[in-house]
Amino acid sequence: MSLVELRSKSKKELEWLCKQHGLPGTGSEAELLARLARLFQFAQEQSKPRGPAAATDNDDDDEDLDGEPLDGEPIE
Numbered sequence: 001m002s003l004v005e006l007r008s009k010s011k012k013e014l015e016w017l018c019k020q021h022g023l024p025g026t027g028s029e030a031e032l033l034a035r036l037a038r039l040f041q042f043a044q045e046q047s048k049p050r051g052p053a054a055a056t057d058n059d060d061d062d063e064d065l066d067g068e069p070l071d072g073e074p075i076e
Contacts, residue, residue: 001040006033 009017014032015025023035 001036003033003037006036006040 006014006017011029011032014029014036018032018035019025021036021039023039025032027035
């Protein structure tokens with residue numbers, strides 16, 4: 001959930017969301033927003049892929065990833 005979406009929620013909705021995620025549901029609207037923003041930011045960071053992305057060959061030709069033909073003959 002984005003910060004923009006959180007800011008569009010009423011205080012009651014923010015309280016409910018906090019309780020649903022195991023956070024204290026009391027405090028000012030700003031406190032509730034801050035708690036939820038930290039929670040969702042942390043969740044987004046955890047879901048980001050780690051390490052280098054796997055190489056892919058998406059051009060549908062007859063070459064493998066290093067440019068060699070699939071039959072092993074060099075490309076001229």
